[in-house]
Amino acid sequence: MILVDLFEVASLLPAEWKKECASVTRELEQASTDDERDRLLKDHSDLWREVKEKLSEASHGKCWYCESKNTRSDNAVDHYRPKGKVAEDANHSGYWWLAFDYQNYRYACTYCNSRRRHAESGSAGGKQDHFPLAVGSFRAYGPNDSVDCEEPLLLDPCSVLDVSIVWYDEEGKLALNTSMVLTDPLAMSRIDSSRVILHLDHPYTVRERKRIYLKIISLCKRADRIYKSILMGNPDLRIEYKEQLAELAQFMTRSAEYSAVARCAVRGFREASLTAKILCEAPL
């Protein structure tokens, strides 16, 4: 998970589209029954589908939650706060007033967004209408309640604090960035809830993350050997070393699939590898 900048998203969305969303939101606020609101949500659902490609553009085509590209999958516009109902609260009618607010949209792959079960491992997940909060947290029930007072347990790719607590270990699994644990007392609960509900440790994803992690360590070791040869009197290898650094940097750029995994691998290896240390210092 890497940060998705909502200011960038806002800059990509057409002004006319925003006006239409504001108009439908006013209609929703004036509706007097849940049925009337449900009808408005259904009648105008094209509005959020219309901007799916813009949301995808903001993340280089990657799912905002898991960084998968899944180019053959029909990704969706997820409502971070569910629009129609909340699985954890039977008395909640959903965060309908945010249904047409782009700040509540998250571009999500099918695995993160919809219920899926991996037959072989039994692992299951998918966000659907889930939006758990910390025990005792305030929950917003209408447009006059501030969602900023809520303590969500699902990690938000649009929050700097949330993406900073995410780590990936050498097995390719989601973990807690222990250096950030003091910034959020709920950090571990949030990692665990997100792992299950967003299905972030789906076996396919874990396997791919592990492959990238191992590849990074291998490339760093190779680059270190080349650097050592340069120091021992082989200056001709400087070009090769630069090429090796460039290849490693490709894995870490924002557009690369699972770039956060590559960054964790490099950061975890920086004490043992000069190449990893250089990559950590480089503003990629």
Ligand SMILES: [Zn+2]
């Ligand atoms: Zn995903």
